[in-house]
Each structure stands twice: as structure tokens, then as C-alpha cells.
Amino acid sequence: MASAGRVVLVTGVSRDLGRRFARAAAAHPNVERVIGVDVVPPRGDIGGMSFVRADIRNPVIAKVIAKEDVDTVVHMSIISTPGSTGGRSTMKELNVIGTMQLLAACQKAATVRHLVVKSTAHVYGASNRDPAMFTETSETRRAGGGYAKDVAEIEGYVRGFARRRPDVCVTTLRCTNVIGPKVESPMASYLRLPLIPRRIGFDPRLQFLHESDLYAALAHAVRSEISGTFNVAGAGVMPLSQVVRRLQRPTLPVPSFGLGLLRPAHVAPVSPELRALLTFGRGIDTTRTREVLGFEPAYTTAGALDDFAAGLVPTGGRIDSLLAAVEERLPSNRGVEHQLHAIGQAAGEDHEHG
Amino acid sequence: MGDAEIIPIGTRGRPGRGTGRAPSAAARALAKPKKPVEKSPSAVPEVTSGESSGHDDPVVPTEVVAPAETVTTQGPAYSQDRGPLKGIPLADWQAALDVAAREVFGEDWEPQLAGFLAFLRRRVTGDYAVDEFGFDxxxxxxxxxxxxxxxxxxxxxxxxxxxxxxxxxxxxxxxxxxxxxxxxxxxxxxxxxxxxxxxxxxxxxxxxxxxxxxxxxxxxxxxxxxxxxxxxxxxxxxxxxxxxxxxxxxxxxxxxxxxxxxxxxxxxxxxxxxxxxxxxxxxxxxxxxxxxYPLVGNVPALAKVLGVPYLPVTPFFPLLGPLGLIxxxxxxxxxxxxxxxxxxxxxxxxxxxxxxxxxxxxxxxxxxxxxxxxxxxxxxxxx
CATH class of the missing domain: 3.40.1130.10 (Glycerol-3-phosphate (1)-acyltransferase)
Known part of the structure; x- marks a missing residue:
């Protein structure tokens, strides 16, 4: 724990996750100041955070760090889709060059003693040759192009920084897909589609992390100052078939190129990495996070999904209402044949199981 | 006819443009194939009389009005009233299902069916657990x-x-x-x-x-x-x-x-x-x-194309088609x-x-x- 109030610099505060985390950090009693950095100002309440409009791709960021005596840097500006920023090349520049500049600035600044990087589980890739659960020591070189490749490169630079500045504690959190009622992410917008397209014949295993657990994990990492790489995900694994049933959403089986059409058609920003995930699935092992970092998400995968589903209007679920109607019409439920008392008990037990 | 002149609105089911008099040539051509119905003229008024004017009768314009009076007494006939399931009360269906369920599940069909339904509902609503390997x-x-x-x-x-x-x-x-x-x-x-x-x-x-x-x-x-x-x-x-x-x-x-x-x-x-x-x-x-499946041959070239390690030939497989898969x-x-x-x-x-x-x-x-x-x-x- 820091002796006096800490000065935290958060990158990527223009996006919701970054802004909310920065706001929560600013409200913490042990934090003296929070400086949010991004190229565009955040929309929405920034609370006690002070915003500095700076591009982490140029050396101005070093001046910000030096001037404000920043001791903790939380890097959250790694973006997964080009979105409004432009094309793939802009995205790569923001991700990789931005990180390099930020790390260069941190290396020069003597005050910095803790770096937290929000990475992603996409760095493991997703294929039919993967083990069921990835641990932090699993190799990440198999990651394909785009976002996953960016993240693999970024993690490489972060490791290089950790070697050059051994006095700085470096924590990398590989988070799985973050969902929550207010989260705007490729996965969340995919699951919000009224009719969910699925790759025909595949049932990927998915894990989710609740939005509030992401903030908690970052805050825990800042507080505990334990260096290393950690997988962060809600407990449990859920196949996509079960996810759509819980969301009460109808699905549309599509061939492999069907998922690839979602982005050009502006239906949902499904990147190639997400497409691979939605075909082969992935699981990450969080044992090390629990035992070494000492963090456990409050929401399980199922719990996070339930909270996400609470804010959605179901578009399916007709089969269940049909079955419920049939169940109601069973003679024991209608009270016509009440000679078998045991029937009701048996049915009641089944309900309890369900 | 009554004292008031009835001016028909629409064609009352007859082909035409709504004048009530002569249908157009195209409409007459459309109506032609219905002619064979006329071979039992007595039956025509019994079946819904609104329909009876469907066949081609351009020469007698007075008749166009006459069926209109009977229509008001009988009410129009809709296609759903003539469906094959019309007239079987719900209780009969229930009884039939009861008998069928007894046939399939035996005498204690009710708890069995209730259990099965509970299982189905649990599956449909996704209320089950798989382990981290995806084992259900x-x-x-x-x-x-x-x-x-x-x-x-x-x-x-x-x-x-x-x-x-x-x-x-x-x-x-x-x-x-x-x-x-x-x-x-x-x-x-x-x-x-x-x-x-x-x-x-x-x-x-x-x-x-x-x-x-x-x-x-x-x-x-x-x-x-x-x-x-x-x-x-x-x-x-x-x-x-x-x-x-x-x-x-x-x-x-x-x-x-x-x-x-x-x-x-x-x-x-x-x-x-x-x-x-x-x-x-x-x-x-x-x-x-x-x-x-006694493997007697292999088609390596085709297997390579399909991306599988071997493409088997058994005494029955390509020869008998899907039967060879038994x-x-x-x-x-x-x-x-x-x-x-x-x-x-x-x-x-x-x-x-x-x-x-x-x-x-x-x-x-x-x-x-x-x-x-x-x-x-x-x-x-x-x-």
C-alpha cells in the first residue's frame, strides 16, 4: 500500500471502461489525483478525474508524467476494433506506437513505480488445436492478425520495459470478454442482436467478466502491487448454445463466411479474432489470479450473463412458454385427477431441481 | 325486388370491375375454369350462396342481387370455418392426448411426462452446467x-x-x-x-x-x-x-x-x-x-483434398452408399x-x-x- 496519496495516470479515458475506472479510482481515499489522458475528451461524468488532452503517440505524454509526478500508470487504451478511429492502420498505430511512446515516457520518469496494463485473452487466439484452458504460461505466438497480433506485440514491449526497469512493478491483466448492462463492446453488441447468427455446427465455450469486476481487478492490481501476468475471467465456462438460451434469443446458423459479413454490413463489429472465438471457443485458467494476485471476481460467468440479460428484451423463448403451457395443462396441475398425490410431489421435486 | 333500387358495391365475389353488369374480358377468362361446378345445379345454392355467384353468369343481372338477401341471413363463410379441425371440441383432443400418453409412457405417464417436461424446460432455458472442458x-x-x-x-x-x-x-x-x-x-x-x-x-x-x-x-x-x-x-x-x-x-x-x-x-x-x-x-x-468396417482400400489423393488422414474403402462403403455405414x-x-x-x-x-x-x-x-x-x-x- 502506498504511504501517501498516489497519483494515477489512466490512458484511454474517452471510452466508457476507461472513464468509469478513472472516476472510481479518483473517488478512492488513497488516491490523491487521477489524470485521464486521451486524444478525444470523454463524454459523460468524469468525477474527480482531471483530463489532459494528449496523444500517447507523441512525446507530450512524457511531459505530462514528469509534470504531474505520476507514480502509477494504468494503460487501458488498447482498442479491439478500428471503430470511429479510422482504419486498421490507425488502430495499429494507436495500439502499438502509443504503447511504445507510453513505455518510453515511463522509462524516463523516475517517479513511476507501478504499471498496470489491461490486456486481453484474445492474445491466446482460438483454434481447434488449443488446450481447453489456457494458463498464463501458454504460448501466445499463435495469435492471428489484427487485434490479437497488436496485443501480442504490446505485451512483448511491456516485458521489455519490465526488464529495463526492474524497480517498476509491472502487472498485466489478460481479461476475457467484458459484458455488463452498459458495456459497448464487440461481444456485447453481438449478444444484443435480436437474432444471433452462429457458425453452423460449432458451439464455442465462452467466459465473461462483469464490468464491475474489471474495475475491481484493476483497482486490486493498483493496490496490491504484485508483478506478473494474470488471467481475469468470471468462474465457469458456458457454451454459446447455453448463452443464447439464457438470453432467450433465437439464433440463425450461418456458414463460416456469414460471421465475416457482420462487420461490413454494420450489424456488429465482429473482428476476425472474435470470429475465431465464436467458432472454436476458449477458456482461460484463473488459478494464478486467485492464488498469487489474490483477486476473485464477484460475478461468475453465468452471473455476469444474467446481469447482462436483465437489461435485454427477450426476442425468443417461445419454446419455453409452449412447454410451460403444456405443463400447466397436465391433469395433476389442472386438479382434475387428484388421486395420485405422489405425482404432484414428483413434479414439485423436478421443479426444485430446475 | 324491393321498392328501393339496390346499387351493388363491389362485385360480390364475381369477377369484374364493380359495375355489377358485365365483367371484363380478362375477368371472364379467369373465371372460365370454374364451369364444371355447374353439373350439379341443385347443390349450388346449398353450399354458401355467396360463393355460388362465382361462376360466370353475365346474362342475368337481376340474379346478382337475389343471392345478396340470403347472404345476410346465413352470414359469410370464412375459410377457417371450413378447416379440417373444425368441430372437434378441445376436451376430445385432451382425451386423445391422455390415451396417447398412456400408450407411450405407461400407466404412470404423468410423473414421467412431468419429469421429462421439466428436463426439457431446463434445457431450453439454459439452466444446466457444463464443466470447463465443455462436458455436459x-x-x-x-x-x-x-x-x-x-x-x-x-x-x-x-x-x-x-x-x-x-x-x-x-x-x-x-x-x-x-x-x-x-x-x-x-x-x-x-x-x-x-x-x-x-x-x-x-x-x-x-x-x-x-x-x-x-x-x-x-x-x-x-x-x-x-x-x-x-x-x-x-x-x-x-x-x-x-x-x-x-x-x-x-x-x-x-x-x-x-x-x-x-x-x-x-x-x-x-x-x-x-x-x-x-x-x-x-x-x-x-x-x-x-x-x-474392414478397411480394404484407401484413396489417399481424395483424402488429402478433403483434409482427412485417410478415406476408407470397405467391402460395403462406397458401394452401398449410406447402407455401407452400418x-x-x-x-x-x-x-x-x-x-x-x-x-x-x-x-x-x-x-x-x-x-x-x-x-x-x-x-x-x-x-x-x-x-x-x-x-x-x-x-x-x-x-
């Missing part, structure tokens, strides 16, 4: 095993020996020979262990399995996971019964002439997994699977051998290649010898 225990036990059980018991008449060698709980590695062109022997081992030893086998499969649509997702739900050290050790550490077929495609896709000759046992990865976790290795010898009803014998203990070695033993090779050979030899003795005991292939 409920689906496997209630569906897959029940589906495969008759095949194991009635078709292949599997005879099981050495069940006492399967530990009642805790991790163990079942190592088996592989044969039969399609991995039916794996499925049968799963069913056998479920029924006779009350344990769920967690097979390790090739990466090809998870690349195939439908098969890959079904395999995951049935408990299969990728044959790699991480998954094997993870399962064994959590006390599961893991099944492995170290011959792989070399064993399952070997020609019929080489039946019951064990192929190379991979690189011994399964032994190092067992050594690291200290679980016993149970050798399993399966006789009978070689004969279900396995021959050979008689199966399964013998679980005495477990090879690995807990007396320390963990570093897994990094000793010589020891790994020795244990691999020991397991392979045991299976091969058991195969020979089982073959001697079997009277004939189908008996």
Missing part, C-alpha cells in the same frame, strides 16, 4: 449413453472382463488399442465404463475432431477434449478417468490385413502425463472393433488389464525419456499379449 454430464447420461447402449449390448454384444482394475474413484488413465476405421471403439468404451463401472470416461481426441462441424461440438459435450499434455494432466489432477488411444490414426486407419497388430504408441505423451500426476495406467484390449455386427470382447502403477516414481521421472519409453513399451506389450489371448478365446468373428 446431464446430456451425456440422459441422451448419448441411452442412445449407444442398445448398440453396445444388442449389436456388438460386448463382453467385459477385468472391471475390478478400474479404480472406483480418483484419476486413472485408460490406454486402449484403436481400430475400426471410425472411432466406434471409443464410444463403446465410454458406454461400457458408464454402465459397468459407473464412471464417465473423458476421452482425448485428435485436433481434427474439433475442426469438424457438429462432430466437434458433440464430442465436447460428450466429454472429449484435445489430446495434449495440458488437458490430460488437468483432467487427471481433478480425479477423472481419462481415455487415450495412443495409436491414433495409424491404428484406426490401418488395413484389415494388419488387424490386431499394434502400431507405434505415439511419443509416449500419455505416460509422462500419468507420471506427472501419479495416476495408474489401465491397459485396455478391445477385440471385435477391427471387423466392423457396422458389421462382430462380437466384442473388452479386457481391462492390471494397472501399471506410476505413483512410486517421483515427478522428475516424467523428464526421463528412457523411463517413459520403457513404461510405454510395457503397456503396449500388455495390450498386444491380451489381444492375442482374447483372439484365441473368441470362437468366431460374429459369435
Amino acid at each position: 454430464a446431464e446430456l451425456t447420461q440422459r441422451f448419448f449413453v441411452s442412445l449407444l447402449r442398445p448398440i453396445a449390448q444388442k449389436w456388438f454384444r460386448i463382453e467385459v472382463r477385468g472391471l475390478e482394475n478400474i479404480p472406483a474413484d480418483g484419476g486413472a488413465l485408460v490406454v486402449s488399442n484403436h481400430s475400426g476405421t471410425l472411432p466406434i471403439d471409443g464410444l463403446m468404451t465410454m458406454v461400457t465404463l458408464h454402465d459397468h463401472a459407473a464412471r464417465s470416461l473423458r476421452p482425448l481426441g485428435a485436433d481434427l475432431v474439433f475442426k469438424l462441424p457438429f462432430i466437434g461440438s458433440l464430442a465436447r459435450k460428450g466429454g472429449v477434449t484435445l489430446a495434449c499434455n495440458e488437458d490430460a494432466e488437468r483432467l487427471l489432477r481433478s480425479g477423472e478417468l481419462v481415455g487415450v488411444w495412443p495409436e491414433g490414426f495409424k491404428g484406426i486407419g490401418k488395413p484389415y490385413s494388419e488387424r490386431y497388430k499394434l502400431q507405434r504408441f505415439g511419443r509416449g505423451g500419455f505416460v509422462s502425463a500419468a507420471l506427472r500426476t501419479g495416476v495408474p495406467i489401465v491397459p485396455l484390449s478391445v477385440v471385435g472393433a477391427e471387423e466392423i 457396422p458389421l455386427p462382430s462380437k466384442w470382447l473388452m479386457e481391462f488389464g492390471e494397472p501399471v502403477r506410476t505413483d512410486e516414481y517421483d515427478a522428475s521421472a516424467a523428464d526421463d525419456p528412457m523411463l517413459v519409453f520403457n513404461v510405454t513399451d510395457q503397456v503396449r506389450e500388455t495390450i498386444q499379449q491380451t489381444l492375442y489371448s482374447l483372439l484365441m478365446q473368441r470362437q468366431s468373428v460374429f459369435h
